[in-house]
Amino acid sequence: VTSAARAKSFPHPPVYLLGAGAGVTDHDTIWQSPRMTTTPVVISARKAYEMAGVGPRDIQFAEFYD
Numbered sequence: 001v002t003s004a005a006r007a008k009s010f011p012h013p014p015v016y017l018l019g020a021g022a023g024v025t026d027h028d029t030i031w032q033s034p035r036m037t038t039t040p041v042v043i044s045a046r047k048a049y050e051m052a053g054v055g056p057r058d059i060q061f062a063e064f065y066d
Contacts, residue, residue, distance in 0.1 A: 018051070019052030019053075019054075021046075
């Protein structure tokens, strides 16, 4: 991760991070969740898409950790 100006000095074209999202739960295990079918990634993904001005069909790569 670097600035756009510095990225121009590298041999490969830069990739720009347009948005990011993160989410956590307030319970220790999935079975303690009040909503078993909704995880924090739903909320964080929505925020990241909004921030970047894109949607799921515009993304070529995503990586999630739980």
